[in-house]
Amino acid sequence: RKEVEQDPGPFNVPEGATVAFNCTYSNSASQSFFWYRQDCRKEPKLLMSVYSSGNEDGRFTAQLNRASQYISLLIRDSKLSDSATYLCVARFSGGYNKLIFGAGTRLAVHP
Amino acid sequence: DAGVTQSPTHLIKTRGQQVTLRCSPKSGHDTVSWYQQALGQGPQFIFQYYEEEERQRGNFPDRFSGHQFPNYSSELNVNALWLGDSALYLCASSDGLASNSEQYFGPGTRLTVT
Numbered sequence: 459r460k461e462v463e464q465d466p467g468p469f470n471v472p473e474g475a476t477v478a479f480n481c482t483y484s485n486s487a488s489q490s491f492f493w494y495r496q497d498c499r500k501e502p503k504l505l506m507s508v509y510s511s512g513n514e515d516g517r518f519t520a521q522l523n524r525a526s527q528y529i530s531l532l533i534r535d536s537k538l539s540d541s542a543t544y545l546c547v548a549r550f551s552g553g554y555n556k557l558i559f560g561a562g563t564r565l566a567v568h569p
Numbered sequence: 570d571a572g573v574t575q576s577p578t579h580l581i582k583t584r585g586q587q588v589t590l591r592c593s594p595k596s597g598h599d600t601v602s603w604y605q606q607a608l609g610q611g612p613q614f615i616f617q618y619y620e621e622e623e624r625q626r627g628n629f630p631d632r633f634s635g636h637q638f639p640n641y642s643s644e645l646n647v648n649a650l651w652l653g654d655s656a657l658y659l660c661a662s663s664d665g666l667a668s669n670s671e672q673y674f675g676p677g678t679r680l681t682v683t
Contacts, residue, residue: 462611490669501659501674502612545611555600555663555670556625559611 459484464546464560471567475536479563481529481546488558491522493531494545496562502545505531536567571596573662573675581681582650590645590678594662601643602672603635606657618643619666647680655682 464481471477483491491508506513508520508529519532529546546560574593582588594601600619604612614627618637637643641662647654657679661672 499657499679501676503674504671547611555666555672556602556614556617556627557604557612557661557672558614559604561609561611 460560461485461558462546462548462560464544464563466561466563468564468566471536471565473536473538473567473569475567476532476534477536477565478533479531479544479546479565481531481560483527483529483546483548483558485548485550485558486527487550488527488548490549491529492547492549492557493518493520493529494547494559496543496545498542502559505544533565536565538567538569541565541567573598573660573673575658575660575675575678577678578676579679579681581683583683584650584652586650586682587646587648588650588680590647590658590660590680591642592645592660592662592675593642594660595673598662598664598673599641600663600666600670601637601641602661602663603643603645604659604661605629606659606677607653608656612659615645617666624666650682652682655680 493505494502495505496502508522512521517534543562545562548558602617603615606612616626657677660675663670
């Protein structure tokens with residue numbers, strides 16, 4: 459079983475739609491969680507950190523449920539520019555800042 | 570303020586050959602991590618360098634080796650290339666080993682093994 463698993467996608471949604479991505483992790487020692495965005499043939503870039511209390515950044519909301527080992531990302535009012543691959547990432551305590559990536563979920567927003 | 574830079578951007582090699590990829594960390598960063606991203610997959614951790622020593626290693630064979638220089642730049646070497654080594658190789662830098670230090674990724678080197 460992979461340490462971080464995501465919905466495979468792709469998600470094809472119209473502009474203005476709300477879309478949710480899910481992710482689960484298997485190692486309960488995981489300390490921190492993130493969502494990264496990766497555009498085609500580019501490097502991953504940090505989108506936002508994920509906290510148990512939930513956090514919001516504009517149209518993006520991330521949530522962590524440690525009991526269920528589940529992470530989510532909600533994108534409201536999708537824009538064409540949101541089209542990208544979204545990577546769920548875990549970092550384990552004492553792990554020397556080693557990031558464990560999911561395979562990514564591809565989002566395509568169309569007019 | 571220069572970000573993470575990597576060279577070359579693209580590389581084509583033949584099976585059995587050896588390759589060296591280079592990374593310069595973001596200004597002020599002293600820790601470099603390398604990741605391999607195969608097509609359709611997320612990046613996989615190869616190893617991490619700090620104070621010119623390999624501090625942590627992922628599940629990669631000894632064909633993958635690295636080095637960090639006094640100026641914090643780093644090299645990734647892969648010997649006896651396989652077709653399966655074709656991937657995007659990403660370098661990420663951070664400030665120290667602290668697990669709360671954000672990693673910044675370079676644009677990557679796309680390696681094709683034929």
